[in-house]
Each structure stands twice: as C-alpha cells, then as structure tokens.
Amino acid sequence: xxxxxxxxxxxxxTWGKNELIESIxxxxxxxxxxxxxxxxxxxxxxxxxxxxxxxxxxxxxTLNMFNLLEPYIMNFEDPExxxxxxxxTLQTLLADIKSKTKDxxxxxxxxxxxxxxIGLNMEPIPNGIKYPEGYKLTKDNLLRVKxxxxxxxxITGNPKTMITMQGIVDGILLAKEVLGDSCLxxxxxxxxxxxxxxxxxxxxxxxxxxGADVVMIGAPLTLPGMTIDVAKEIIDAIHQNGKxxxxxxxxxxxxxxxAVIEQIALASKQAGSDIIHIGDAGFCGIADPENIxxxxxxxxxxxxxxxxxxxxx
Numbered sequence: 103x104x105x106x107x108x109x110x111x112x113x114x115x116t117w118g119k120n121e122l123i124e125s126i127x128x129x130x131x132x133x134x135x136x137x138x139x140x141x142x143x144x145x146x147x148x149x150x151x152x153x154x155x156x157x158x159x160x161x162x163x164t165l166n167m168f169n170l171l172e173p174y175i176m177n178f179e180d181p182e183x184x185x186x187x188x189x190x191t192l193q194t195l196l197a198d199i200k201s202k203t204k205d206x207x208x209x210x211x212x213x214x215x216x217x218x219x220i221g222l223n224m225e226p227i228p229n230g231i232k233y234p235e236g237y238k239l240t241k242d243n244l245l246r247v248k249x250x251x252x253x254x255x256x257i258t259g260n261p262k263t264m265i266t267m268q269g270i271v272d273g274i275l276l277a278k279e280v281l282g283d284s285c286l287x288x289x290x291x292x293x294x295x296x297x298x299x300x301x302x303x304x305x306x307x308x309x310x311x312x313g314a315d316v317v318m319i320g321a322p323l324t325l326p327g328m329t330i331d332v333a334k335e336i337i338d339a340i341h342q343n344g345k346x347x348x349x350x351x352x353x354x355x356x357x358x359x360x361a362v363i364e365q366i367a368l369a370s371k372q373a374g375s376d377i378i379h380i381g382d383a384g385f386c387g388i389a390d391p392e393n394i395x396x397x398x399x400x401x402x403x404x405x406x407x408x409x410x411x412x413x414x415x
Contacts, residue, residue: 103128105128105130107133122253126376129376133377134159134378140175150175156218159411164220171236172203223256224237224243224257225258225260227263231264265291288317319347334374347376348375350379352383357384363393363397
C-alpha cells in the first residue's frame with residue numbers, strides 16, 4: 103500500500119474509501135490536509151487555492167465555502183479577461199460562473215489538475231440559523247457530493263454556526279445512509295463554532311459509533327487546555343474504537359510564524375494524530391503556503407516534502 107505522499111493520480115482515480123484509509127494508516131502520522139476557501143479571489147493570481155495547496159505539499163485538500171447548488175472554484179480554469187476594466191472583469195467573471203455552475207465534472211478535473219484527494223466541508227446547521235443552502239448537510243446535497251465525485255466530506259462547523267455535538271452525530275448518520283461506503287466521512291470540531299468546544303472523549307466515541315471514519319479534534323496548542331496529554335487521551339479513545347484521528351488548526355494560527363506551525367505539527371504527531379490539518383485563515387482563503395511546506399518538513403522531512411510538491415501527475 104502506497105503512503106499518502108507517494109500517491110499519484112492513478113490511485114486517486116481508482117481508489118475507494120477503504121484504500122484511502124489503509125494508505126493513511128500506512129503513512130504513520132505523516133498525512134497533511136489543507137483547507138482552502140474557494141469562494142473568494144485566490145491567493146495566487148490565475149491559480150486556485152487548491153492548486154496552490156497541492157504545490158506546497160498537501161495530500162488531501164478540503165474545500166470550504168463550496169456551494170453545492172452552484173459549484174464553482176474561484177480562479178480555477180480562469181477565463182480570458184479581454185476587458186481588464188473593473189466592470190469588464192466582473193462581467194467576464196459572472197459569465198464564467200454562470201457557464202460552469204452546472205458542470206458535474208469540476209471536481210474530477212480539479213483532482214486531475216492537483217493530483218490530490220479532494221473533499222469538502224458540510225455543516226449540519228441548526229434550525230433557525232440563516233445560512234446558504236449549498237453549504238448545508240442535507241440529503242439532496244449529499245447526493246450532489248456523490249455525483250460530483252468527492253473523495254471525502256468533513257462534517258463540522260464554521261464560526262458562529264452554533265453547530266452542536268448532537269447535530270454532528272445526526273449529520274454522520276444521514277451521511278452514512280446516503281453515501282454508504284462511497285465516500286470517507288470525517289466529523290468533529292476544530293473550534294467552538296459558536297456553541298462551545300468539545301473535549302470529552304465520550305463525545306468522540308459517539309461520532310465513531312455513528313459511523314465517522316475519521317474523528318476530528320482541535321490540534322494541541324490551538325485551543326485553551328488542549329495539551330498534548332489531553333489530545334493523546336482523546337485520540338487513544340478514537341483509535342480504540344477503530345477509527346482514525348485528525349488534529350486541526352482552525353484558530354487562524356495557520357497564519358502564524360513558522361515556529362508555531364512546527365510546534366503544532368510535532369505536538370499532533372506526538373499525540374498520535376493520523377492526519378494533521380492546516381486551516382484556511384491565512385491570506386485570501388488559504389494558510390500561508392509556506393506554512394503548509396513547513397508543516398510537511400516538520401513531520402516528514404525535506405525528502406518526502408519535495409517529492410510531494412513535485413509529484414502531481
């Protein structure tokens with residue numbers, strides 16, 4: 103079984119959930135997930151944020167703010183801007199969005215371009231919270247996930263969404279019902295999302311029992327009281343229930359200095375995390391790209407990092 107930093111487009115096109123899980127296990131705490139916002143102008147002109155994340159060493163790329171009702175990735179396959187005035191640029195962009203939002207192959211093309219596994223955030227929004235329908239975890243949207251060809255989903259909550267632990271459990275159950283084994287299911291919180299942080303290992307066990315393949319917690323050093331020891335105790339409970347663990351940076355520390363990123367990455371590895379996640383709150387919907395690289399070097403060295411950067415075929 104290939105390790106995640108050795109995977110090529112051939113595996114990405116042919117592997118299912120089980121192969122993905124086994125590869126993550128084989129990689130031994132050296133899998134990197136980068137989250138990117140795809141609804142804003144990208145950090146690098148003419149290149150989408152997911153493409154930039156892949157170029158700096160991420161293995162798995164999670165799309166945030168991807169609207170399943172209007173699938174579009176900003177600056178991916180940019181149109182030609184013949185009129186570079188403000189009004190001309192906006193008109194061209196609007197026409198491009200309208201022409202592509204019915205495209206069911208956009209994620210497959212992104213996977214081919216980046217050579218990476220692609221997933222997206224889905225949010226079990228409580229009743230009474232105003233939120234765009236295309237971001238919500240619903241049965242119809244899960245069917246769209248299947249149709250578009252995503253490799254995994256992340257059931258979680260953006261800030262101020264008031265998503266609860268029970269909401270995540272209900273979301274996992276619905277996702278399992280609709281997706282079956284066609285898609286890896288990751289679930290948990292990287293921060294409070296307006297309704298408090300989750301530290302109890304009993305809650306993580308509930309996520310596992312509901313059917314999550316990977317349970318997500320905030321990374322050590324990113325949340326108040328989330329020490330290496332606390333994270334390890336939770337991760338041990340996740341592993342004892344036969345699931346993988348993911349530690350996430352969701353506190354804007356993805357835009358901190360290199361030394362901070364390296365500490366968080368090594369603390370996550372020490373705690374036993376299988377996947378180490380870096381969030382999107384750096385610049386223009388992506389972590390400082392250098393920090394993706396520094397995280398990779400910290401947990402797997404320059405040899406594997408440079409190989410991952412170069413190998414996108």
